[in-house]
Amino acid sequence: MNSQMIRIVTIDGPSGSGKGTIAQLLAKRLGWHCLDSGALYRLVGLLVHRASIGFDNAAKIAEYAEKMNVRFSQGRINLDDDDVTDLIRTETAGNNASKVAAFPEVRQALLKWQRDYARQPGLVADGRDMGSVVFPSAEVKIFLDASAEERARRRYNQLKEKGLDVNLRNLIAEIRERDERDRNRSVAPLKAPEGALVVESTDLGIDEVLEKVLEKVRSTFPDLVV
DSSP states (O other), X not given: OOXXXXXXXXXXOSTTSSHXXXXXXXXXXXXXXXXXXXXXXXXXXHHHHHHTOOTTOHHHHHHXXXXXXXXXXXXXXXXXXXXXXXXXXXXXXXXXXXXXXXXXXXXXXXXXXXXXXXXXXXXXXXXXXXXXXXXXXXXXXEEEEOOHHHHHHHHHHXXXXXXXXXXXXXXXXXXXXXXXXXXXXXXXOSOOOTTOEEEEOTTOOHHHHHHHHHHHHHHHOTTOOO
């Protein structure tokens, strides 16, 4: 389906900025589809890790990305009939995703996967280049940001709630390292898309961020009741 005929909201931002949470809440509020593009890169990173092919083999990684057998159903993610929903949410999976995302061949392989999510009545897409590369014609573009310290604190609390032993200082270092890699990669670097509403969420709660996004959606689509 032609994505230009479908209403699209993109939500981009660095790791831990809250874009996934806001995207899901917004999609539910609107009754639209939701694309978690980061999950696709995390899946590719997991495939690379399992196949032990090395994170420098761009051609092979792109081949895995294009042919991976993935199924999204009722909030769960299956890779080759193996439920990997929780496995791809680890910090290691996130770092591996950042590594494979640096290759143009991999990003190109996943481009069709992502654009195929654009379906009626609309799509909320979250990631790092949704508004700049994947859906450049999206009517609403949001860029969420927060300090590395705040994003690490949020992630720390999430992991502690799951009973995991984590170190806040290490999380801050990992997030800064990933930011550096994502912002300075040669292809589709992390940046606010042109015309995007930039929301600095360091000192804001989820409801406050969601309301700012909803204000933008309402002003762009005045016929929607949200």
